[in-house]
Amino acid sequence: MQRIGVLTSGGDAPGMNAAIRAVVRKAIYHGLEVMGVSRGFAGFIDADIGPMQVGSVADIIHRGGTILRTARSDEFQTRSGRARAYQNVERFRIQGLVIIGGDGSFMGAKLFHEEFQVPVVCIPATIDNDIPGTELSIGFDTAVNNAVDAINKIRDTATSHERLFIVEVMGRRAGFIALEAGLAGGAESILIPELPFSVEEVCDKLMRGYRRGKLHSVIVVAEGAASGIEFGREIKRITGFDTKVTVLGHLQRGGTPTAQDRVLGSRLGALAVELLMEGRCKLAVGIRNGRPDHWDLDECLDGKKEIDLEAYRLAGILSI
Structure with missing residues (x-):
């Protein structure tokens, strides 16, 4: 293999730049050429592709987002769109993709490989941490720390004004951010889309705390479990408590990646290049038992990552 391509696709995640840097420098160290694809699969179709050098990734490991930029491509979801992208694989003589x-x-990577036999290795980068097979996805640790930092600041105000705060975090289909941030932030209740909840039970818990002298509370809600605004209105209606709602939104996604996300991106980016050099294809890389590993891409797409019920129960116990 002499030339590989690298692209970032979907939602941005802190640590993507660390992965790009590792792919580029690991490949160049071993004598490979690297082509950077801008704007994800959309850029692939539009031939927004150019060579990357060692200096192309200088001073990016600490930056959030992705220097290659990203976009969602409806066209790449069609066979004809992928065929256009493959024309650019041939045009730029790309022999493997990260x-x-x-x-x-x-x-998208799986379909591209199956239809055109392009070797692909995928690196999980999503703040939701919902990719099956890997214990961690790039961006998750930073998103959790961003959420915890916000919860810490909100708790100061909640304490000062004796208020209840609802904090809505990202997670349409998965509650990993809510669970981790809620446990680390000492939330009184955590609502996630994987598990049912009762507004009445949450209110009962708040009232018990109030009767024993608790003057403030923080509840963390994953966006896929409930609207923080609507949930806050319901809590206020039932309890009468002064209730405020903070929707963190894309604040969780931005900013400097944590050391863990930088190291994770670096290790997985390097492993992806090694696998392509070995002639491997249609693989995902990630963390298993605390170490970088790889497995067939189908395992990520056919499975479902389960929430840690032990951690969820522990959060409930510690918030009594």
Whole structure:
């Protein structure tokens, strides 16, 4: 293999730049050429592709987002769109692809390989941490720390004004951010889409705390479990408590990646290049038992990552 391509696709995640840097420098160290694809699969179709050098990735390991930029491509979801992208594989003589993104990116990579036999290795990068097979996805640790930092600041105000705060975090289909941030932030209740909840039970818990002298509370809600605004209105209606709602939104996605996300991106980016050099294809890389590993891409797409019920129960116990 002499030339590989690298792209970031789907939602951005802090640590993507660390992965790009590792792919480029690991490949060049071993004598390979690297082509950077801008704007994900959309850029692939539009031939927004150019060579990357060692200096192309200088001073990016600490930056959030992705220097290659990213976009969602409806056209790449069609066979004709993927055929256009393959024309650019041939035009730029790309012999293997490293694709950094989430489950939608993984599905695009799988179809691209099956239809055109292009070797692909996928790196999980999504703040939701919902990719099956890997214990960690790039961006998750930073998103959790961003959420915890916000919860810490909100708790100061909640304490000062004796208020209840609802904090809505990202997670349409998965509650990993809510669970981790809620446990680390000492939330009184955590609502996630994987498990049912009762507004009445949450209110009962708040009232018990109030009767024993508790003057403030923080509840963390994953966006896929409930609307923080609507949930806050319901809590206020039932309890009468002064209730405020903070929707963190894309704040969780931005900023400097944590050391863990930088190291994770670096290790997985290097492993992806090694696998392509070995002639391997249609693989995902990630963390298993605390170490970088790889497995067939289908395992990520056919499975479902389960929430840690032990951690969820522990959060409930500690918030009594």
